[in-house]
Amino acid sequence: MLTAVSKFRNKSGLASTTRVMPFFLSTSATATATPLCPPPSPYPSPHFRLPSPPRRGLAFLAASAPQRDLFPTPRQAMASLATSTAAAAAAEVTHLSQRDAADIDEQLMGPLGFSVDQLMELAGLSVATAVAEVYKLSEHTRVLIICGPGNNGGDGLVAARHLYHFGYKPFVCYPKRTAKPLYSGLVTQLESLAIPFVPVEDLPQDLSGQYDIVIDAMFGFSFHGTPRPPFDDLIQMLVSLSVVGDSAKRPPIVSVDIPSGWHVEEGDVSGGGIKPDMLVSLTAPKLCAKKFTGPHHFLGGRFVPPPISSKYGLELPPYPGTSMCVRIGKVPSVDISSLRENYISPELLENQVMPNPFDQFRTWFDEAVTAGLREPNAMALTTVNKAGKPSSRMVLLKGVDKQGFVWYTNYGSQKAHDLSENSNAALLFYWNEMNRQVILPTACATG
Ligand SMILES: NC(=O)C1=CN([C@@H]2O[C@H](COP(=O)(O)OP(=O)(O)OC[C@H]3O[C@@H](n4cnc5c(N)ncnc54)[C@H](O)[C@@H]3O)[C@@H](O)[C@H]2O)[C@H](O)CC1
Numbered sequence: 486m487l488t489a490v491s492k493f494r495n496k497s498g499l500a501s502t503t504r505v506m507p508f509f510l511s512t513s514a515t516a517t518a519t520p521l522c523p524p525p526s527p528y529p530s531p532h533f534r535l536p537s538p539p540r541r542g543l544a545f546l547a548a549s550a551p552q553r554d555l556f557p558t559p560r561q562a563m564a565s566l567a568t569s570t571a572a573a574a575a576a577e578v579t580h581l582s583q584r585d586a587a588d589i590d591e592q593l594m595g596p597l598g599f600s601v602d603q604l605m606e607l608a609g610l611s612v613a614t615a616v617a618e619v620y621k622l623s624e625h626t627r628v629l630i631i632c633g634p635g636n637n638g639g640d641g642l643v644a645a646r647h648l649y650h651f652g653y654k655p656f657v658c659y660p661k662r663t664a665k666p667l668y669s670g671l672v673t674q675l676e677s678l679a680i681p682f683v684p685v686e687d688l689p690q691d692l693s694g695q696y697d698i699v700i701d702a703m704f705g706f707s708f709h710g711t712p713r714p715p716f717d718d719l720i721q722m723l724v725s726l727s728v729v730g731d732s733a734k735r736p737p738i739v740s741v742d743i744p745s746g747w748h749v750e751e752g753d754v755s756g757g758g759i760k761p762d763m764l765v766s767l768t769a770p771k772l773c774a775k776k777f778t779g780p781h782h783f784l785g786g787r788f789v790p791p792p793i794s795s796k797y798g799l800e801l802p803p804y805p806g807t808s809m810c811v812r813i814g815k816v817p818s819v820d821i822s823s824l825r826e827n828y829i830s831p832e833l834l835e836n837q838v839m840p841n842p843f844d845q846f847r848t849w850f851d852e853a854v855t856a857g858l859r860e861p862n863a864m865a866l867t868t869v870n871k872a873g874k875p876s877s878r879m880v881l882l883k884g885v886d887k888q889g890f891v892w893y894t895n896y897g898s899q900k901a902h903d904l905s906e907n908s909n910a911a912l913l914f915y916w917n918e919m920n921r922q923v924i925l926p927t928a929c930a931t932g
């Protein structure tokens with residue numbers, strides 16, 4: 486049986502999970518022999534040696550499990566997770582003094598041939614991507630960016646532009662504009678996107694009602710002394726915001742490079758400063774970042790060339806893939822019950838589904854591939870042994886035709902063993918980005 490399912494909201498606004506179009510089709514016309522599933526021609530016959538899966542408790546599967554059908558040990562799987570998130574312990578990461586941060590800046594923009602515009606663009610992009618990684622657009626749309634007079638403020642202006650293009654709705658408070666072409670150009674770019682510039686006096690004393698994120702781009706590593714007006718009041722506004730008890734009821738504060746007002750090396754000396762929820766350190770964390778206790782610490786500014794790394798002995802986590810930011814420190818524990826998604830996909834009605842379930846599957850599958858989903862052929866396979874004990878794992882679809890869905894396994898695997906005892910199995914494709922899933926409770930055939 487093939488069941489096509491799409492998550493949707495019905496017209497009454499009530500969330501509904503299924504408007505089901507069930508199809509019945511046999512994937513087991515030739516189901517006979519055991520043990521099962523050597524792959525049918527023309528597919529090659531892969532044979533993987535598998536260690537026995539753990540018999541009790543959780544099986545930790547590495548992300549590559551679908552391809553290789555491996556059961557890594559929990560320790561291996563956790564190591565893989567740690568690498569992929571590059572969750573380097575903060576203590577192992579180099580923290581820069583104020584002097585070294587300024588020196589590095591000078592060298593980048595001197596002998597190493599960078600321009601300030603370039604570095605600022607990359608810094609601002611890092612901030613925007615880190616924010617988007619943590620605060621999903623669906624729940625945090627309105628972003629207030631408070632920009633200071635120097636390059637930290639410039640990073641904020643650049644981040645505002647990128648956030649706009651990511652779909653957020655930025656508002657910029659930029660009270661002390663610097664009369665240099667770089668800054669006026671950034672302002673013109675934001676004006677051309679109709680991004681509102683909010684005067685300080687128009688900001689509500691309590692920012693909670695109007696904004697979903699507040700980005701603090703007031704001061705970076707050149708800050709010294711105590712903040713002068715109007716930044717003293719702006720910082721106080723963020724201090725009041727950060728003392729609101731329930732962090733879910735107020736906009737999170739994201740500080741760019743340094744929590745504004747903090748001593749660049751000593752941190753929040755008075756104890757009465759901003760307590761950001763997120764810090765995006767640029768190039769390398771400054772010494773004050775050791776005092777940061779919020780849940781999200783990221784590194785951005787993916788432009789450090791080897792001469793700088795070696796001269797300053799920089800120990801920095803690797804950036805994953807093509808990402809412009811990387812998390813530093815441990816991943817915060819999540820309240821699972823608070824995770825939710827508002828599905829706003831179009832309805833799926835029975836009369837919109839193709840009469841032939843294989844055609845419907847093929848259409849959806851091709852759409853998933855075209856949309857660039859990662860491993861759209863990954864599917865959960867559930868088998869049941871003769872004692873009725875079910876087990877699931879991810880495998881890769883290797884073919885589909887009117888006879889059914891094909892995947893490979895070897896005779897020694899647990900799934901092969903289960904299927905030799907009990908031909909009942911289920912397949913589930915889940916294409917999250919498209920709000921679609923396809924469920925196939927079925928019987929399995931030998932290939
Ligand atoms: N290499 C990098 O990592 C890059 C980092 N970038 C960002 O640039 C800032 C540092 O920029 P800089 O212009 O040197 O300094 P600030 O933005 O921190 O601010 C200087 C600005 O602030 C005024 N100021 C200083 N103290 C006070 C005070 N007590 N009250 C009021 N005003 C004060 C000062 O007069 C200046 O006008 C770094 O942190 C990164 O965010 C680059 O964008 C890219 C390269």
Ligand SMILES: [K+]
Nearest residue numbers: 701704741743
């Ligand atoms: K800042």
